[in-house]
Amino acid sequence: MSARCQLTGAEPRFGKTVSHSHRRSSRRFDPNVQRKRYWLPSEGRHVRLVLSTKGIRTVDAIGIEAAVARIRAKGGKV
Numbered sequence: 001m002s003a004r005c006q007l008t009g010a011e012p013r014f015g016k017t018v019s020h021s022h023r024r025s026s027r028r029f030d031p032n033v034q035r036k037r038y039w040l041p042s043e044g045r046h047v048r049l050v051l052s053t054k055g056i057r058t059v060d061a062i063g064i065e066a067a068v069a070r071i072r073a074k075g076g077k078v
Contacts, residue, residue, distance in 0.1 A: 003030045005052035006071050006078075007059065038064045040078075047078050 004011045010031040016024040031052045040047045042065060049071070051059065059067045068078050 002050065003033055004050070005031060005033055005055045006049050006076050007055040007067055008052055009074075010052040010054065040064060040068060049078070 010033075012031065013029045015027060015029060017027045018024050033050055033052050034056065035048060036051050036056060036059075037046050037048045038059070039045075047064075047068065049055075049059075049067075055067075071078055
């Protein structure tokens with residue numbers, strides 16, 4: 001599963017892990033992405049989206065129809 005949210009566009013960020021002795025090594029901060037299945041009434045089918053937890057809260061606030069419209073406007077496939 002890709003670590004990218006289809007709705008918010010959240011993707012991995014990169015930084016450093018700093019040890020007690022202050023040595024630094026590279027690390028990756030992945031967003032908390034989940035596969036979530038929603039019923040899309042206008043098309044009469046379920047859609048499965050890869051969303052960050054912030055994206056899931058956005059869908060709850062604006063509704064699945066508006067969220068799918070935003071994803072399609074960005075050129076995403078649903």
